[in-house]
Amino acid sequence: MPVLVRLLWRSTAASARSGMALPTECDSAMPDLDDLFTALQRSKFRSRFRLGPKEQNYLQEKTLPVILEHGRQFIVQRLAAAEPRNDGRQTPMRGHPVFIAQHATATCCRGCLAKWHGIGRGTPLSQQQIDYVLGVIERWLQRQESGYPN
Numbered sequence: 001m002p003v004l005v006r007l008l009w010r011s012t013a014a015s016a017r018s019g020m021a022l023p024t025e026c027d028s029a030m031p032d033l034d035d036l037f038t039a040l041q042r043s044k045f046r047s048r049f050r051l052g053p054k055e056q057n058y059l060q061e062k063t064l065p066v067i068l069e070h071g072r073q074f075i076v077q078r079l080a081a082a083e084p085r086n087d088g089r090q091t092p093m094r095g096h097p098v099f100i101a102q103h104a105t106a107t108c109c110r111g112c113l114a115k116w117h118g119i120g121r122g123t124p125l126s127q128q129q130i131d132y133v134l135g136v137i138e139r140w141l142q143r144q145e146s147g148y149p150n
Contacts, residue, residue, distance in 0.1 A: 031117055033139055039116075040105060049104035051144045055097045064141060071098040071137050072130070075107075079133070080125040084110060101137040101144075 040046045051059065059067055078090045091108040092099045102108040106116035113119040117136075119129055 033136065036105075036116070036136065037139070037143075046104055046106060049100050051097055051100055051141075052094075055094075055100060056144070059097045059141065059145065064138070064145070067097055067141065068134060068138055070096065071101070071134055074098055074102075075125070075130055075133055079107070079110065079113070080130060082122055082124045087111070097141060097144075098137060101140045105136045105140050107133045107136055 062070075074091075074096075078084060084090055088109045088111055091102050093103060094100060099108075106112040110119075110121045113133070114121055117132075119125070119133075125133070
């Protein structure tokens with residue numbers, strides 16, 4: 001299980017629709033992963049993502065720690081800036097297990113981070129937020145490895 005901290009929550013109109021409470025502030029509040037994954041499973045778009053045989057083999061061959069290091073690099077290069085280049089289109093839909101995980105977990109762009117994770121736009125990601133995003137991706141990949149459907 002990723003090393004993450006369960007923090008404060010609030011209820012909003014958006015959370016009522018999704019069935020998930022969103023955090024009030026990005027710097028100190030991140031969604032509970034159990035609640036997040038329950039909400040992601042209810043999304044037709046998010047729940048359709050799975051690792052294909054090619055990505056599964058790559059994950060097994062390279063190992064999860066190496067894949068997560070790739071993920072950290074992708075997050076820093078493509079997502080961490082206050083205004084990432086090509087935001088909303090910077091994460092490919094296939095080609096690496098992390099890319100698929102990002103779409104499955106709504107960690108693919110700053111818009112999805114704001115909507116699903118309460119991490120606002122316009123400021124660079126903190127180290128805590130980068131670690132949180134990586135932890136969400138890690139959990140999804142672990143679930144894929146164990147055969148759990150998202």
